[in-house]
Amino acid sequence: MATVATNKKTAKKAKISKETYKEWYTLMLRIRKFEERALMMYGQQKIRGFCHVYIGQEAVAAGIESALTKDDAIVTAYRQHGIALGRGVPADKAMAELYGKETGINKGKGGSMHFFSKEDKYFGGNGIVGAQIPIGAGIAFAEKYKGTDNLCVTMFGDGAARQGALHEAFNMSMTWKLPVLFICENNQYAMGTSVERTSNVLDIYKLGLGYEMPCEPVDGMDPEAVHNAISKAADHIRSGKGPYFLEIKTYRYKGHSVSDPAKYRTKEEVKEYKDKDPINILEKKMISEKYSTEAEIKQIKADVKAEVEAAVEFAENSSYPDASELYTDNYLQEDYPFLT
Numbered sequence: 340m341a342t343v344a345t346n347k348k349t350a351k352k353a354k355i356s357k358e359t360y361k362e363w364y365t366l367m368l369r370i371r372k373f374e375e376r377a378l379m380m381y382g383q384q385k386i387r388g389f390c391h392v393y394i395g396q397e398a399v400a401a402g403i404e405s406a407l408t409k410d411d412a413i414v415t416a417y418r419q420h421g422i423a424l425g426r427g428v429p430a431d432k433a434m435a436e437l438y439g440k441e442t443g444i445n446k447g448k449g450g451s452m453h454f455f456s457k458e459d460k461y462f463g464g465n466g467i468v469g470a471q472i473p474i475g476a477g478i479a480f481a482e483k484y485k486g487t488d489n490l491c492v493t494m495f496g497d498g499a500a501r502q503g504a505l506h507e508a509f510n511m512s513m514t515w516k517l518p519v520l521f522i523c524e525n526n527q528y529a530m531g532t533s534v535e536r537t538s539n540v541l542d543i544y545k546l547g548l549g550y551e552m553p554c555e556p557v558d559g560m561d562p563e564a565v566h567n568a569i570s571k572a573a574d575h576i577r578s579g580k581g582p583y584f585l586e587i588k589t590y591r592y593k594g595h596s597v598s599d600p601a602k603y604r605t606k607e608e609v610k611e612y613k614d615k616d617p618i619n620i621l622e623k624k625m626i627s628e629k630y631s632t633e634a635e636i637k638q639i640k641a642d643v644k645a646e647v648e649a650a651v652e653f654a655e656n657s658s659y660p661d662a663s664e665l666y667t668d669n670y671l672q673e674d675y676p677f678l679t
Contacts, residue, residue, distance in 0.1 A: 402565025469502030498529025559589030
């Protein structure tokens with residue numbers, strides 16, 4: 340995104356301009372159309388394995404990116420295509436990765452759940468529930484050890500908030516005042532189980548209180564609310580005061596994965612959240628506030644559609660990895676005999 344700050348001073352002074360609204364809209368639309376096309380190609384068996392789409396949660400990715408710098412790191416869970424696209428992972432390399440092609444962001448070896456981009460300081464995409472929480476604390480420790488002004492955004496879902504690793508990471512991060520921003524993307528369901536059925540603490544952000552960690556809830560259907568909350572938290576962290584915890588309340592319109600019909604939700608509940616669709620609401624605001632004309636909105640839609648179509652064509656025309664690639668990018672016993 341063009342207005343993402345490239346240094347810490349500009350990050351703190353960033354204002355929400357009409358250009359930022361356009362960038363939010365473009366990114367959210369890119370994520371939505373990418374994910375819709377991924378579902379379509381999965382149905383055609385062009386994409387295999389697990390696939391968890393980000394449809395409905397796009398405002399979270401948009402608000403995060405406009406409030407961070409490109410020097411900051413992000414690590415997240417396996418519903419991660421949208422966060423990766425927001426970080427700067429190209430749509431064509433992302434789609435090729437879903438296809439398992441050698442031109443994918445991880446040479447086709449990571450698949451839907453394991454994107455990674457050193458250049459974008461994007462550390463995944465992690466398939467094990469909650470595993471990224473201590474990883475994020477470790478990345479933050481490295482930044483503090485090196486004396487940088489960077490922070491690590493560590494994202495997880497409401498289900499992962501039940502993992503013991505969260506409490507260990509919270510305790511160590513507060514004790515050592517690590518520059519880590521913990522974010523729980525609460526989309527209301529851990530697979531098919533609602534928050535109400537898994538915990539007596541329904542306001543997940545309150546888990547931070549036990550560690551005297553600053554914490555608060557955020558409306559995850561509004562990119563502006565996300566941006567403001569992230570900016571506030573980032574200022575706190577960069578001042579050397581240690582971690583911050585945000586519970587960003589959002590909603591996924593689709594099931595947990597492509598194999599989930601989501602019958603545990605009522606039609607009324609889904610409609611309630613679709614009435615608050617962040618893309619539609621932002622589009623209406625941009626037009627009513629004269630941030631964009633209807634012609635400009637139409638052009639953005641056409642450009643995004645063309646970008647996603649090109650990504651699919653790129654993936655379709657790319658080759659699968661050679662069989663020899665099975666033995667690269669791995670720890671081999673002959674190279675590491677101490678592992679035997």
